[in-house]
Amino acid sequence: MANYVHGFDPEEQLRLKEQAEFLAPMVYKEVDFSGCRQLLEVGSGVGAQSRILLERFPDLQITCVDASAVQLAQARINLASFGDRVRFVEQDGCVLQLVERFDAAFVCWTLEHVPSPIQLLVKLKEHLQPGARVYVTEVFNSSLYVSPGFSHLQHYVEVMSNFQRMIGGNPDVGIELGNLMTEAGFSACSTRFDGFYLDARSGEKRKAVTEYWKELLKSAAPALLAEGIVTPSAVQKMEEDLEKLGKDENAIFFYQFVQAKATL
Numbered sequence: 001m002a003n004y005v006h007g008f009d010p011e012e013q014l015r016l017k018e019q020a021e022f023l024a025p026m027v028y029k030e031v032d033f034s035g036c037r038q039l040l041e042v043g044s045g046v047g048a049q050s051r052i053l054l055e056r057f058p059d060l061q062i063t064c065v066d067a068s069a070v071q072l073a074q075a076r077i078n079l080a081s082f083g084d085r086v087r088f089v090e091q092d093g094c095v096l097q098l099v100e101r102f103d104a105a106f107v108c109w110t111l112e113h114v115p116s117p118i119q120l121l122v123k124l125k126e127h128l129q130p131g132a133r134v135y136v137t138e139v140f141n142s143s144l145y146v147s148p149g150f151s152h153l154q155h156y157v158e159v160m161s162n163f164q165r166m167i168g169g170n171p172d173v174g175i176e177l178g179n180l181m182t183e184a185g186f187s188a189c190s191t192r193f194d195g196f197y198l199d200a201r202s203g204e205k206r207k208a209v210t211e212y213w214k215e216l217l218k219s220a221a222p223a224l225l226a227e228g229i230v231t232p233s234a235v236q237k238m239e240e241d242l243e244k245l246g247k248d249e250n251a252i253f254f255y256q257f258v259q260a261k262a263t264l
Helices: 010-027 048-056 069-078 080-085 117-126 151-166 173-184 205-218 221-226 232-247
Strands: 038-042 061-066 086-090 102-108 128-138 145-147 187-198 252-263
Touching: 010 048, 010 069, 010 187, 010 205, 038 048, 038 117, 048 061, 048 069, 048 080, 048 102, 061 069, 061 080, 069 080, 069 086, 080 086, 102 117, 117 128, 117 173, 128 173, 151 205, 151 221, 151 232, 173 187, 173 252, 187 205, 205 232, 205 252, 221 232
Parallel strands: 038 061, 038 102, 061 086, 102 128
Antiparallel strands: 128 252, 145 252, 187 252
């Protein structure tokens, strides 16, 4: 994840915490680790999802694995209050090597950034006990639909997605989760879709969602600007489109992510 499109600066680390909290009602709608004791989280980053898991499931102990020393350093700060319920391992999930075997696993917004999602899932499976419970949540950027117009927003998302593919990621990996989990050897795999559908019925939710998306897309701007594939004007126009979308009660904004649940 050295080419992580969103970067590792303190502002981005804070955004990850805010993102986790904002999306928690959707991401954790059907996540159930009750009865589990030892959870392996691969791609744990700054511990934003880890905090939610620790709070929701007080019997869990979590091993947080991430390839970035910078993210893990921040995670240690963010999760210090949980003491020995959490430990940190700096490893690439695609070549994971741990002694323990876990009865639960959680991967969220990680496969989109790795060159071989199937390799990561295979290594994950090797570290799980029989019957382990697994949840994997991922993006599906091609599901984005906005109307009417908002061409600057659509162009920016397309450019960002193409750049993510260029550096070895996959902004549509969510739609492949069923096949990937099956190929990796997980049984009883099911998938569900969740996300945003804003239209004339959305009310105050519209502003909150468009503000969230603005911060999400802006987080990729430094990398896109550095590569010369967007201009400062393009970033500004993307933001303006989202502001207009947030105010237009009849505008439509649709986006879905995918969550897979499986057992070993």
